[in-house]
Amino acid sequence: MSRPVVSRAELDELKQQGLARLAAFEQRITVCNGTGCRACGGVEVKDALIEELSQRGLSDRVDVMPTGCQGYCQRGPLVVIEPAGIFYHGVAPEDASRIVSETIENGELVEDILLEDPVTGERIPNRDDIRFYTGQQRIVFDLNGRIDPTSISDYIAHNGYQAFAKAILDMDADGIVDEVLRSGLRGRGGAGFPTGRKWQFTRDALGEIKYVVCNADEGDPGAFMDRSLIEATPHAVLEGMLIAARAIGACEAYIYVRAEYPLAVEHIHKAINDARDIGFIGEHILESDFSIDVHVMEGAGAFVCGEETALLQSIEGKRGMPRPRPPFPAQSGLWGRPTNINNVETYANVPPIILRGADWYAKNGTETSKGTKIFSLTGKVANNGLVEVPMGTTLRHIVFDIGGGMLSGREFKAAQLGGPSGGCLPEELLDVPIDYESLGEHGAIMGSGGVIVLDNTACMVSVARYFLDFTASESCGKCLPCRVGIPTMRDIMARITEGEGELEDLDRLRKLAEMIKSTSLCGLGQTAPNPVLSTLLHFEDEYRAHIEDGICPAGVCEALTGAYSIDPETCKACDKCAKTCPTDAATGTPGTPPYTIDEALCIRCGACFTACPFGAVTRAVRS
Amino acid sequence: MQDQFPSELQNKIERHAERPESLIHVLRCVQDALGFISPESEALVANHLGVPISRIHGVVTFYHLFHTSPRGEHIVRLCTGTACHVGSADRILKALQLHLGITPGETTEDLAVTLETVACLGACALSPVMVVDNIYHGLLTPDTAVAIVDRALEEAG
Numbered sequence: 001m002s003r004p005v006v007s008r009a010e011l012d013e014l015k016q017q018g019l020a021r022l023a024a025f026e027q028r029i030t031v032c033n034g035t036g037c038r039a040c041g042g043v044e045v046k047d048a049l050i051e052e053l054s055q056r057g058l059s060d061r062v063d064v065m066p067t068g069c070q071g072y073c074q075r076g077p078l079v080v081i082e083p084a085g086i087f088y089h090g091v092a093p094e095d096a097s098r099i100v101s102e103t104i105e106n107g108e109l110v111e112d113i114l115l116e117d118p119v120t121g122e123r124i125p126n127r128d129d130i131r132f133y134t135g136q137q138r139i140v141f142d143l144n145g146r147i148d149p150t151s152i153s154d155y156i157a158h159n160g161y162q163a164f165a166k167a168i169l170d171m172d173a174d175g176i177v178d179e180v181l182r183s184g185l186r187g188r189g190g191a192g193f194p195t196g197r198k199w200q201f202t203r204d205a206l207g208e209i210k211y212v213v214c215n216a217d218e219g220d221p222g223a224f225m226d227r228s229l230i231e232a233t234p235h236a237v238l239e240g241m242l243i244a245a246r247a248i249g250a251c252e253a254y255i256y257v258r259a260e261y262p263l264a265v266e267h268i269h270k271a272i273n274d275a276r277d278i279g280f281i282g283e284h285i286l287e288s289d290f291s292i293d294v295h296v297m298e299g300a301g302a303f304v305c306g307e308e309t310a311l312l313q314s315i316e317g318k319r320g321m322p323r324p325r326p327p328f329p330a331q332s333g334l335w336g337r338p339t340n341i342n343n344v345e346t347y348a349n350v351p352p353i354i355l356r357g358a359d360w361y362a363k364n365g366t367e368t369s370k371g372t373k374i375f376s377l378t379g380k381v382a383n384n385g386l387v388e389v390p391m392g393t394t395l396r397h398i399v400f401d402i403g404g405g406m407l408s409g410r411e412f413k414a415a416q417l418g419g420p421s422g423g424c425l426p427e428e429l430l431d432v433p434i435d436y437e438s439l440g441e442h443g444a445i446m447g448s449g450g451v452i453v454l455d456n457t458a459c460m461v462s463v464a465r466y467f468l469d470f471t472a473s474e475s476c477g478k479c480l481p482c483r484v485g486i487p488t489m490r491d492i493m494a495r496i497t498e499g500e501g502e503l504e505d506l507d508r509l510r511k512l513a514e515m516i517k518s519t520s521l522c523g524l525g526q527t528a529p530n531p532v533l534s535t536l537l538h539f540e541d542e543y544r545a546h547i548e549d550g551i552c553p554a555g556v557c558e559a560l561t562g563a564y565s566i567d568p569e570t571c572k573a574c575d576k577c578a579k580t581c582p583t584d585a586a587t588g589t590p591g592t593p594p595y596t597i598d599e600a601l602c603i604r605c606g607a608c609f610t611a612c613p614f615g616a617v618t619r620a621v622r623s
Numbered sequence: 624m625q626d627q628f629p630s631e632l633q634n635k636i637e638r639h640a641e642r643p644e645s646l647i648h649v650l651r652c653v654q655d656a657l658g659f660i661s662p663e664s665e666a667l668v669a670n671h672l673g674v675p676i677s678r679i680h681g682v683v684t685f686y687h688l689f690h691t692s693p694r695g696e697h698i699v700r701l702c703t704g705t706a707c708h709v710g711s712a713d714r715i716l717k718a719l720q721l722h723l724g725i726t727p728g729e730t731t732e733d734l735a736v737t738l739e740t741v742a743c744l745g746a747c748a749l750s751p752v753m754v755v756d757n758i759y760h761g762l763l764t765p766d767t768a769v770a771i772v773d774r775a776l777e778e779a780g
Contacts (some may be wrong), residue, residue, distance in 0.1 A: 036746050039759030072749035254716060259688055261745055300647050301687030303742060306684030318678075319647035319685040376747055377707035384748035396681035450747075452705050466708055470742060478683075575701065582718065582765055607765075610711055 004279025006287050008165050011156070014278070018157030018260050025102060028082040030145060031091075034069025034231050035263050037076035042066075045077045048096035053104075059558065061103055066269075068232020070145035071386035075115065080127055080145065088113040093296040095227035118382050118404045132383045135402035137364070139372050140348045141388045145230040151269050152274040155235040161280060164355035167243045168288050169288035171354075176204060180350065182358035184370030189306075189343035190216060191523070192369070192436040192449045195350075198340060201330035205338035207563040212245040212253040213341045215311055216268075219303040220419035221257060222450035225374040225386055226231040226344035230257065230264040233348065234271035238294070240347030242280065245292050245353055248340050253294045256311050259301060267616065268296055297341040303474035307522045308341045309475070321478045333563065343448070345374060365391035371437035371448065379415075379453035380407050396430040399453055409613045410455040414538070418447025421527030422582065423534025424460065429583055443534040445527070457610055459547055460539040464531045465493040482525030485516040489532060492511040497557040501547040508535065538581040555619045561619035568594035570616035577608035577617060627652055632656040632751040636671065643674045646682055650689060659690040670752075687741075695730045695737035697775050699755050701721075704743030715751055717738065718765035719772065734775060 008025070031037075031046040034289045038180055049064050070078050075089035081103055089112055090097065102108045114123040115130060124130055138144075147154035157162070168175050171339075181196025189565050203209060213238045215235065218226040228239055239252050242392035257265050272294050283291045297315050304310045305320040312334050314320040333339025349371060362370045375398060378384045382404035389398060406412055414424040417434075423434065423444035432438050436446050454463065468490040477483045489512050495501050513529030520526045536543060545551045552560040566577070567584070571594035577586040578595060585602040588595030597608065597617075609617045627633055633747055635652050639645035649672065653664050658735025660683050669676040683689045701719065703712050725738055730737040746752045753768060755775050760768075 035759060036749055036761070039746055039749055039752070073746065076749075160750050218745065221744065222747055223706075224745035224747055225742075227745040258745075260741060260743070298648075298651065299686075300651065300687060300689060314647065315644070316649075318643040318681070319681050378747040378750060379709050384750075386748075416705065450705065452709060452747075454709060458709060464708075466705070474742070566722075580764060582714070605714060605717075607711070607714055610658045 004282070006279070006553075008169060008286075008294065011057075011161060011165055014153070014156050015159070015162075015615055017498045018153040021153060022063075022157055024272060026554060027060045027084075028063045028065055029099070029104070030065045030067045030080045030082060032070045032076055032428055033066040034070075034073070034076075034228060034260070036069060036073030038263070040076045040090075041467045042077035044093045045079065045091050045096065048093035049079075049099065052096040052100045055413065055571075056105075058100065058101060058104065065148050067145045067147065068149040069228035069386065070232075071141065071228065072383070072385070074384035078145075080111075082106070085126045085128055087125070087130060089115050105247040115179060117274055120591070131404065132385065132387075132402055135397065136388050137372055137390050138388045139310045139352055139364070139384070140229070140345060140374060141232075142352075143236065144228070147233070149232050149234055150270050152235060152271070152278065155233070157577065159349075159355065160235055161239055163351035164239050164242050164246075164280065165286060167246050167285045167354055168286050168477045169291055173203060173247050173249060176243060176354065180247070180353060182285075183555040184358075184365070184368075185346065185353060185359040185361070186436065187342060188345035188349070188373065188449070190220075190418065192446060193340060198330060198342070199244060199247050201328070201338040202250075202338050205331050207338050209252075209337050210248055210250040210252040211243055211334045211337055212248065213312070213315070213329075213338040214241050214253070214255040215306065215308065215341055216255055216257040216261075216264070217299050217306045217450065218261075219306045219312060220345070220448045220450055221374065222377050222416075222422070222452050223448040224421050225449055227258075227261045227264050228386055229344050229348050229374075230268050232269045234264075235275065236348045236351055237344050238271050238275060240342075240350035242292060243292070243340065243350050244340055244347065245291055250340070251292060251358075253292060254297055254299045254334070255294070256299060256305070256315060257297045265298060267295065272296065282479065289509055301475075304476045304522070304524050307524055307616070309522065311341070319473075319476070321476050322348075322524070324521060330331060333409040336556075340475055345449075366435045367395045368435060368437055368528055369478065373434070373449055375449045375451045377403050377451050377453070379409050379451075380455040380457075382406070382407055391435045392433040394431050394433055395451075398434075398451065399430070400441070403453070405543075406453070407613075409615050410457075411454065413456050413458055414460065415529075416452040416454060416463065417450065418445040418530075419450045420471050421445060421523065422447045422450075423453070423530050424463070424538060433553045443530070443537050445530065454610060457554055457556070457606075459497075459552050459554040460535040460542050461493065461552070462497055462554075464535045465490065465497055467531040468493055468528070473523060475524065477529075479521035479525065481516045482528065485512055485520075486525070486528050488512060489516070489529065496543065496546050497552070499546070499550050503547055504545065506543060509536065517531040555606060555609060558604055558606075561606070563599050564597050564602055564604065564606075564608060564617055564619045566595050566597055566608075566617055567616045570614050571595055572614055572616070574613065576611045576613065578605045582607060626667075628653070628664075629656065640671055641673045643672050646674065646679065647686070650679075650683060652711060654689060659693050661691070692732060693730065695734050697736045697756055697772075698739065699736060699772055699775075700739045700741045700744070701727075701752060702742075702746070702752075703740045703751040704747065706747035707743075707752055710750040712751045714769045715753070715763055715765050718769055723768045724773070735754065736772070758779040
């Protein structure tokens with residue numbers, strides 16, 4: 001494919017060729033090769049399947065397709081047999097021969113690698129019956145798991161670049177901006193600014209040279225949908241950027257990728273090269289007057305570079321220090337030129353909007369928040385992974401339906417949303433519809449979409465302190481409220497978790513928080529106090545217990561935790577506490593309860609408390 | 624002091640001469656080739672790109688990925704992002720510290736291992752997670768983490 005595509009007819013021809021190539025096989029085994037599944041041996045599983053098929057002479061009839069992240073990372077490596085939709089999880093290379101001989105050749109199921117329903121215990125053979133997937137509505141994630149991310153042919157076969165062709169051949173720039181505006185799409189990076197308006201500003205800004213930038217510096221700990229999107233469907237992100245460039249009149253584009261995501265970097269480079277090969281990056285695309293070049297810039301590990309003005313500094317080869325806005329990047333961005341910045345997920349929403357229309361898109365979601373949002377669901381919930389749901393879905397649906405509820409023996413305590421800039425939602429707010437406005441009302445934010453489920457073993461004071469540790473170390477130091485204010489708050493939090501707090505500290509925290517929020521230069525400082533404010537709002541009792549009673553109710557803060565013991569009535573002698581104990585203080589005979597803890601050896605690390613699935617480990621209040 | 628980088632590295636960065644905007648990319652090339660960024664390297668980069676050495680040092684010390692001292696043959700990066708934190712990454716860190724005798728950011732005296740923490744590796748569903756020599760390992764316990772590091776050391780002989 002070295003000759004440029006010059007017309008829609010030629011693009012359609014490529015599409016037909018791509019479809020034919022996919023249809024040439026009777027069956028297809030997709031193997032998730034995202035970062036998560038690779039960590040569990042996904043590449044080895046793929047190689048074993050290829051080898052097995054070749055040995056049995058089936059390579060011509062059965063295809064093995066390595067895919068990007070399918071989202072159910074916790075269960076990896078994932079293998080799906082198409083067209084039957086048979087879903088295997090936790091597959092090992094040794095399973096390859098059984099998968100080929102039993103399922104591929106005989107249509108039978110390999111029982112022990114089928115998913116077990118967490119509630120009924122029944123085996124679920126088909127992907128379309130798995131609650132983790134059926135509870136979702138996948139628009140942006142539609143192709144994840146269905147194409148090889150390194151194949152532009154696969155992408156084109158599934159209508160890839162049709163939206164881009166439409167944007168160039170059938171629409172003018174105003175029409176594109178108008179379509180995105182009417183779709184109601186808002187920035188998925190956290191702040192939720194209407195994307196169409198941002199595009200309009202950059203389009204209207206004076207200047208011959210304009211830029212499009214994709215913020216893929218996903219630094220928010222606990223969020224990984226952008227990594228997954230670039231790994232799994234790099235062309236979709238690229239197509240969104242190209243459409244944006246066409247709309248605002250940009251001639252150059254940059255993708256700023258977090259360096260901690262090597263696979264994403266590899267895939268986006270490949271996508272750009274392949275798109276260049278078929279003439280979708282370059283001069284006079286589809287024989288129009290539109291020309292564009294795209295560059296990848298790898299970050300160098302600085303959380304603050306997720307802030308747009310800092311990110312632009314970093315692309316220019318400088319320290320990533322934010323600057324005051326206005327002027328906004330739309331007026332004066334990269335090298336002082338008008339620049340449109342959106343994040344990965346935002347750009348990935350653009351092709352379906354252009355292809356299927358704003359009206360179709362706006363049917364999903366709520367009055368003010370349209371479309372879907374991808375959340376990364378992690379923590380003490382049964383199903384961990386990436387979840388795409390319409391805006392306005394309740395946290396309850398995400399945690400208890402898609403997520404399969406809490407891990408056994410655990411009680412829901414709170415969900416932390418939006419990472420270091422966000423807040424916690426307690427149990428009584430599980431039914432709040434998740435959109436930009438409702439979350440703001442309750443002291444949390446949409447943020448980039450990290451949802452970390454916490455149970456009764458989590459100390460909310462300690463969690464808030466954790467985020468302050470993070471933001472204090474990531475503050476760039478340019479403005480005083482953030483540089484000095486956050487460490488001051490952190491020190492107060494440290495004092496409280498160490499049992500040295502006083503009641504006046506709560507007021508001090510609130511005052512400092514308001515000051516830092518209202519006077520910091522950029523989003524990092526302006527939102528850093530949120531985890532403290534939100535835990536103070538919903539869990540003030542827990543702060544008071546630390547200060548007034550000298551107790552950490554969750555038993556996390558070591559300075560406030562007393563001796564551990566095992567309740568003989570509840571103990572099932574599963575041996576988990578003994579296995580995890582670093583000092584061999586917890587001992588017993590498997591199958592013969594109860595186990596015991598030797599107080600002299602115990603270092604009060606709480607490992608057994610966390611490990612026990614039956615809640616049999618208890619801890620005393622420090623005397 | 625050397626007046627030029629080794630030729631392979633020099634060739635790689637040649638096209639960025641007098642291009643200050645390439646600073647981060649060039650520093651990355653230097654570190655990939657030489658392991659860390661020494662004061663001498665900073666001076667050479669300053670010359671090559673035509674920017675003051677103070678700005679080079681400013682950038683090197685701003686970004687976590689740049690290192691100003693030699694690093695170990697093996698790099699252990701433990702994730703302490705939110706999901707890993709909630710999954711008791713601190714206990715794994717304690718175990719690794721105890722086992723290796725170093726704290727995060729440090730390298731063992733024989734230059735065998737460098738221990739680092741990282742705010743998020745983006746594999747939260749497998750938390751707690753670490754990366755040893757660019758290979759991800761998930762669902763760790765203190766014991767398995769120590770065993771994985773030992774295996775990496777043994778395999779290298």
